[in-house]
Amino acid sequence: MSHNILITGGSGYLGGSLLAGLKGANLPPYSTLYALVRTDDQAKAVRQYAAEPLQINLSSPESITSTIINKQITIVFHLYDAIDIDNPSTFIKALSQVKQATGQEVHFLYTTGAKLFSEFAGAPTDKPLLDTDAELYAIQKKQVDTAPIPFMSQGVQANNLVIEEAEKNGVRAYIFAPCIVYGKGTGFGNKISIQTVGIVRIAKAVRKVYDLNEGKPTWPVCHIDDNTSLYVEILRAALQDRDIGHGKQGYYLASSGSVAWADIYEAMGKTLKERGAVDVEGVHVGPSVEEMGKMGEALGSPPELVRWATGGACTLTAENGAKIGWKAKYPKEHVLEFADAEVDWILTNLGK
Structure with missing residues (x-):
């Protein structure tokens, strides 16, 4: 059969x-x-x-x-x-x-x-x-x-x-x-992916890319x-x-x-800045309570789950x-090399 x-x-x-x-x-x-x-x-x-x-x-x-x-x-x-x-x-x-x-x-x-x-x-x-x-x-x-x-x-x-x-x-x-x-x-x-689109959503919400992790965890x-x-x-x-x-x-x-989240944030953040989706370059730490609230809203989740969605070990x-x-077929480094295309694809699907 x-x-x-x-x-x-x-x-x-x-x-x-x-x-x-x-x-x-x-x-x-x-x-x-x-x-x-x-x-x-x-x-x-x-x-x-x-x-x-x-x-x-x-x-x-x-x-x-x-x-x-x-x-x-x-x-x-x-x-x-x-x-x-x-x-x-x-x-x-x-x-x-x-x-x-x-x-x-x-x-x-x-x-x-x-x-x-x-x-x-x-x-x-x-x-x-x-x-x-x-x-x-x-x-x-x-x-x-x-x-x-x-x-x-x-x-x-x-x-x-x-x-x-x-x-x-x-x-x-x-x-x-x-x-x-x-x-x-x-x-x-x-x-579109779940994890990478989350990074784009929260970055757009506060107009900058944040690293909410301690140390440099990988995934x-x-x-x-x-x-x-x-x-x-x-x-x-x-x-x-x-x-x-x-x-x-x-x-x-x-x-x-595995790749460090920090490296993913940096690669995607560079393209987000070039596309005008964020206002400042680089990866930042220490968001305000207000910014955490905005990031949570962007993901439809409480602020305490933002790192769960876009970080961790x-x-x-x-x-x-x-x-x-x-x-x-693709080595782990490809996720960083592909960051331009990934961000563009996500922005297109989110309607920018």
């Missing part, structure tokens, strides 16, 4: 780029590619990627379960909510029923975020945290109680639940952690094309029935290395992808 694939979050930056990237991926044969949609416009859009639109009531476990079973979906790529502690277990249990009925291996990929492996979620940052670390699941279990931000604890819990439910139900699970992803999205919906980076290609390689392995790292050995970071390091044949 050929695999049936479901991709959720196809209107997003990562999911849309994945749908677009599948056309030229030269994957092994499969039966049907489904894309979860909410509107008629989205349904029309996903068809251009040879995907069948599928509507599921995500607030109804019965709707999820019946759709997975009736369509005999064997591979689900979940790309729409990094702190979802409800739906993944329903998808996993439904996949398990498909496995029982067909005898075929089933797969669930859950898209989390590098923030859940960072200081903001209570992860260690004093040394590289390898995505192949045999203790990564145990580390994440401890983080549930030590995460300094409550919703980060929920996100870590979601990662753990995916692994636990998949193990219990005989489903191969993969925890995919995007980092600072940059570059032009190639999908039909959102075409892993990845071009959108490389992020997409790791999704594709995991999917390729599933279609080939290769037994790659999954469950407690199934954490995957797409990244070519994360030492998660990519090794698992290389084990399945993935290799980044």
Whole structure:
């Protein structure tokens, strides 16, 4: 029996780029590619990627379960909510029923975020945290109680639940952690990053670029094309029935290395000044209370979460992808070399 694939979050930056990237991926044969949609416009859009639109009531476990079973979906790529502690277990249990009925291996990929492996979620940052670390699941279990931000604890819990439910139900699970992803999205919906657009939004709000970090923390980076290609390689392995790292050995970071936030601020700040989006050159420290308020407003968040959105320390390091044949096309320094184009693309999409 050929695999049936479901991709959720196809209107997003990562999911849309994945749908677009599948056309030229030269994957092994499969039966049907489904894309979860909410509107008629989205349904029309996903068809251009040879995907069948599928509507599921995500607030109804019965709707999820019946759709997975009736369509005999064997591979689900979940790309729409990094702190979802409800739906993944329903998808996993439904996949398990498909496995029982067909005898075929089933797969669930859950898209989390590098923030859940960072200081903001209570992860260690004093040394590289390898995505192949045999203790990564145990580390994440401890983080549930030590995460300094409550919703980060929920996100870590979601990662753990995916692994636990998949193990219990005989489903191969993969925890995919995007980092600072940059570059032009190639999908039909959102075409700009989350992290880099945050830097632009807060800089425009106060007319200067601020560094809110202490010291010079780093964060892993990845071009959108490389992020997409790791999704594709995991999917390729599933279609080939290769037994790659999954469950407690199934954490995957797409990244070519880590870069200091200060260097990203400097590179983007230079272009922001040239484009007239900020009034002063350089990277500044010590914003006023009023400025912090403006930055929070620009992000739609409290001031205390501005650094969470655009800074911090994360030492998660990519090794698992290389084990399945993935290799980044763009070196980590490219995020700095690409700063001009990234800022211009963001300003265009924000309407300047």
